[in-house]
Amino acid sequence: MQEVKQDYDTVIIGGGFSGLTAARELRLLGYKVLVLEARDRLGGRTWVDRRLESDLEMGGTYVHWHQPHVWSEITRYGLETVSGPKPKKVYWISGGKARCSTVEEYRKKIRDTAGKLMSESLKYLPLPYQPLHSPLIKEIDKISAEQFLQDYGLTEEEYDILHGWVASDFCGPPGEGAASQIFRWWVFSQGNWGTHSEMISTYRLKDGTKALIDAIARDSDAEIKLSTPAAKIEHDESGAIVTAINGTKYNCRAAIVSVPMTVLKEIDFSPQLSDLKMAASNEGQTSRGIKVWARIEGRLEPFDALAPGNFPLNSVHLDRYAGNDSIVVGFGSRADWLDPNDRERVENALRHWLPNVKVIECTGHDWVNDDFSKEAWPMLKPNQLMRYFEDWNTPENSIFLAGTTFAKGWASFMDGAIESGITAARKVDGFLRGQKAKKE
Known part of the structure; x- marks a missing residue:
């Protein structure tokens, strides 16, 4: 067994928006912070990758000035937002038939x-x-x-x-x-x-979500270890020992666990977290869909498209042009219904609205089968809000949860992740101050 590493005031599990916001807040308060991130990059379920000859958001994307926490961060770091071409037409499917009208008529x-x-x-x-x-x-x-x-x-x-x-x-x-x-x-x-449509699916960061996540990480000045999943957390009222999957142990006075709710059960807590927290993690959530990017031959007229939930894609819109081609982004409710890398199947899905469309190349990331997410953006099932919300936001010993699932406001958005990170950091600050007062 490897020996315990040096002490930290707080160890944060997860380097997404929630975890890094918490790290920054605690560092600004003077605490020594370590962030353990399972992936080889920061950002969690936001990820800008170079595909289809463009920088594409593979996960979370959209922001708006009506989302107060993320807009505050955009202002803080002087970032810009952009939007795609304004749609001229809307396609939808009703009674199994494709319909089309101008945006105004729709x-x-x-x-x-x-x-x-x-x-x-x-x-x-x-x-x-x-x-x-x-x-x-x-x-x-x-x-x-x-x-x-x-x-x-x-x-x-x-x-x-x-x-x-x-x-x-x-x-x-x-x-x-x-x-x-x-x-x-x-x-x-x-x-x-x-x-509503503008708030959730129109504006994105000009330089991508990576620009914001990097700015928060840089401001935090926290110690960050990538490719370091947490395997076990032993905890009591005095602190915690976090054991990474490679066996390295980190001692801390408090731990913030900022992983997707569905992944929470993969960490061995000793003692185990509450029955409610574990029940929620075992239940999982609703979102198990897919985000698809496709490069299409020719410059399409800007459009929005909708189809009922039993279609492989439920929402598609033109995102941008790439030379003489078009790049569209679409969302489907079941990742097991559509492989985003299967050109023929993606083309067939788009042809429900656009019968002559030709897909040159397509791509996406399966967040549902990603070991470190196991879900797309979090969306609750019936009874989960009432049953679990208060318990999610109740610390246990020196363990605090953070993440967009647990946000009070814009849950499942970057805004909710930032809100939860701020809230968790302030709770930890109060907890650590209480520890200090007891010693004095």
Whole structure:
């Protein structure tokens, strides 16, 4: 057995937005911090990679000024945002048939219904950053997003459009995702469908998410070890010993565990974490979908496309041009339905809307079968918010959880990860101050 390494005030497991934000906050407070990251890079489920002759976001991408925590970071580091070409046409599938209209006609068709639907969230989440505040949230947390759509009295066409929209947001089957989870996105738009679309799928960082993650890491000045998964964490009220998979041990006064909730069960905690935390990790979440990038022959007219959740791709849009070709990005609710690297299958999926499209090359990353994520962006199942939220945010001995799953506000976005990292760091600061006071 290897001997215990030097002491740290805090060891942080995970070098994504949540973990690195926590590291920066604690370093600014004067603490000695170590970050252990399982991958050979920082960023977690955000990752800019060079593919299709472009720098592509393989994971989390979109930001907006209505997301307060990430926008504060964008301001802090002087980063710029950009958006793709504005769509001219919208394609959708209803009753198994492809339809098409101008953006103006499409918005007129769906705007009022979508706005009323989204406004329902205001009743259940009057204080968005206190998701359990209203007792009404309990009733909507019990049902799936699909059930909510079915009960709303939509026409077939409205249902098919909105089902595709929600499937894309969940990156998973709407029948398995909680209505309360999608309400937590909708509430920030105050019932405005156009604002909602801009907030979740329009603006990205000009220099990529890597520019922001690198800026936070640089500011943290924390010690960072890549390719170092944590295997075991022994803990009590006085601190913790974190054992890496290579057997190296790190002693600390507190540990922040910032891994995807589904991965939490892969770490051996001694003593074991609460039954609720482990039950949630074993249950997993809704999002098990796929993000696909495709380079298409020719310069397509900018478009958006939607299809119900039982199609291999539920949402696609033109992201940019590359010379005389087009690059599109699409989202499907099941990673096992579509291999993003299978050119023929991706082409067939796109032909549901664009029958003559020719895919030159396509790519993506399977986050669901990635050992260090085991899910796409986190989206809760029915009853998980009510059952687990308070326990997720309750420390155990010297162990604190952080991550976008556990955020109060923009859960499943970079904004939520940053919020949770800040919150966890401040809790750790209070805990460490309490330790010091007891010794004095």
